[in-house]
Amino acid sequence: MARRKKKQKHDEHIDESWLVPYADILTLLLALFIVLFASSSVDAVKFQQLSNVFNQVFTSGTGFMEYPSDSPSDNPTSPEQMTGIKGTKGQGKSEEQQLSEVQERVNEYIQKNDLVNELDTNLTDEGLMISIRDNVLFESGVSEVRTEDRRIAKEISSLLVMDLPRSIVISGHTDNVPIKTYRYDSNWDLSVMRAVNFMKLLLDNTKLDPEMFSAKGFGEFKPLASNKTAEGRAKNRRVEILIVPRTPINE
Incomplete structure (x- = not known):
């Protein structure tokens, strides 16, 4: 009788083979939480290192706790190597430098075509502003660009083709001389x-993206000069092209 009871107890031995896959699941969960934690950090190098470890867990079957170090050997671990990678973030030209180069190209066009009195550029915190005088493009009281001056729009459109497209705002301005015709009820409409x-005309250039363009009119309410003189009124009658920086210039 005693022997039979002993045998029965042996048959009830619990199978512990489930512990192996359970341990693997815990390992993967631990790796997942580590990667999620790393994703909230601004240290891109550490994130890449932990991401590589995570990939190693899935692809090679090596448990996270079995990994010999916190990063693969082919990733940089010394301060010099870490600095080298972080330094790549600062490579390239700043937004102000890139817009300055666009300004140089426009200024070269102005000089080459003897348009100093008609075109002007100014680099501001808002972006690169290209101002075009009224008497270059339009007849008095007319909104259509003169046929002989459409080449200017074509040339400027070529200068606006950039490797990294930026938003471009075209704005119209007038002097304070009232206008009321069958086509334009006010200077707002004309501008x-x-x-x-x-x-x-700029968007006839198919290399430019229409989604990056917008137009608006300021009428007589943003003058550059006094409207009391003919010279001042001429300066105020203008079209401006604002190339908006992708990031604030003063940062």
Whole structure:
């Protein structure tokens, strides 16, 4: 009788083979939590190291706890190597430098075509501003660009083709001389339509993305000079092209 009971107890021995896959699951969960934690850190190098470890767990079957170090040997671990990688973030030209190069190209075009009195550029915190005088593009009280001056729009459109497209705002301005015709009820209408018509000419260049363009009119309310003189009024009648930086210039 005693022997039979002993045998029965032996048959009830619990199978512990389930512990192996359970341990693997815990290992993978630990690796997942480590990667999730690393993703909230601004240290891209550490994130890449932990990501490599995570990939190693899935692809090679090596448990995370069995890994000999916290990063693969082919990743940089010395301060010099870490600095080298972080330094690549600063490579390349700043937004201000890139816009300055665009300004140089526009200024070269202005000088080459003797348009110093008609075109002007200015690099501001808002971006690169290209101003075009009214008497270059339009007849008085008219919003359509003169036929002989459409080449200017074509040339400027070529200068606006950039490796990294930026938002471009075309704005129209007038002097304070009132206007009321069957086509333009006010200077607002005239300034908006001048901006729109000039923008359409720029977008004849298929290398430019229309989604990056917008047009608006300021009427007489953003003068550059006094409207009390003919010279001042001429400066105020203008179309402006604002190339908006992708990041603030003053950062």
